[in-house]
Amino acid sequence: MASGTAEAVVGRHVARRAALAVPLVLAVAVLTFLLTHLVPGDAARVLAGLNASEDAVARIREQYGLNRPLPVQFGLYLERLARGDLGDSLTNQRPVLSNLLDALPATIELTVASLVIALVVGVPLGVLAATRPGGPVDHLGRLLSLGGVAVPVFWAGILFVVVFYAHLGWLPSEGQTSLSGGGAPITGFASLDALLRGDVYEFLDVLWHLVLPSVTLALPTLARVTRTTRASILEALSEPYIATARAKGVPEFRVVYVHALRNALLPVVTITGLAFGYLLGGSVLVEKIFKWPGVGRYAYESITVLDYNSVMGVTLVATVAFILVNLLVDVLYAALDPKIRFS
Template identity: 35%
Template structure:
């Protein structure tokens, strides 16, 4: 056990050493792409009708007249101090905007993955149990179809069906506009429970239900296929046959051996999906007007807000890299067979 823990520790240290290099490459690419993109942030702030004196004053204030290499080194130096600057459009610290928006994305991501598991696992088990039958083909078709549907199209379809036709769900937003939100952690469901506010809990779940179930349904195909394939391979393995020969019941083999081994790849999928949803569900959050970090990124791009775009991309990159590291360590701990 100690030898395995030493291997995990060495592997983790290697991964941690690679993180700064990956983040430097990402941050440099973001800096370059934003500078070569068309448009001027001064126009986004002052408008195209501003006079030259105002435009020049703002450019000097923002440091846009500095040589590009000076801007780059100043940019990297600030990142090392976790100083992402101020938003060009709101003059609010970028880190504050990110930290206020992140809980909404993480909450949506968590409940979406939970929905995906609750939908995808039963479909995978049904398909495996009825291999080659009609129910298996139906489960496989559903798994492929949900994975193939673009998230923004699925979001609009869900809004049209459940918010417009049946009128059983709000069309967007995270909470009623004219109602006071509980403010403790930023996670509305958790905050409602902690503050013992039943009305707020009901409203937050009411607004969360449609986007999380819709996104969960679209992600469920990954879980369906992964569980079906991995569990099928596990049940055909030699150690399962050996356990059957020793008289161990199929139920115990399934629960104690086959299912845990089949779930290991799904741990990886869940972790990486959660990380990507924190900043990658851009069009989905825009469609549902969900005030998460992806919606803030969309607004920042539209307003040519360099500092906010840079901050969001770098912060979400840190999040994704960190979660990827945690998932790798967790898998290495759960499966001692993994070699490094």
């Protein structure tokens, strides 16, 4: 297939997936709106305080339109959403979009760090386990795969805090940095801002604060990447082209890490893409434990005070991010395996 034709096919596929994403986002908006408003509790009462008078509660309901029928509230929400307006937060009266843009860099930084750890450790461990089946590395990989999936991240996070912060004092347990003040945010990404300011000490401090939360968040993904890589390498090594390469005298390192690994990466790409979407929207407990100022912590705090607009905003942003990541995975599939065609 010619390059121009291939690009056109991929372009049509991306356009078709983007069109299908519109009703998906709308369905998520409807479902999230219904679920958040069916949760027992009174947002106006939470905002006014337990000891507030009925008049004060009524004024808050009037101010935020909480006294209107649900269909009217939802219609107004969709009208704002069509303009790219996620509404205002009930807790700090700021636009939800502004709150999310402030919190998103911290979550992306944590997510990327977790994925890097999962891939840097998981892929080589899976390859070594597959090339030495039944050996110590294989047993270690299986143990890590089982433990990473079975152990809840909140339990692992608390355990890491107790061991590495409370008892050993090796690592910090909360926040992005221990430095007070600092320069004004440039990009919103703490590590990148430190580099742009040329502050090496601040950069290292940010990385030091990233260790515990990123390792905690990486554990389930690390387990899946290790297990998937091992299975894919074992399957690839049994293919005829591997036997042909060995018969031609190709070095074993090249056979494994060039020929076999390239074909084994396809399922790993799938796992990584799905994991990025999951980590981006599923880091609520980890960010709460480590007081990480990201979207997950913002979602947790919004849920506890029944901040409807913020909860719906977080859900929609996570949905859009998941859709975009899946589109990227499709494109990477085509790049890694030219035999893949989009219908």
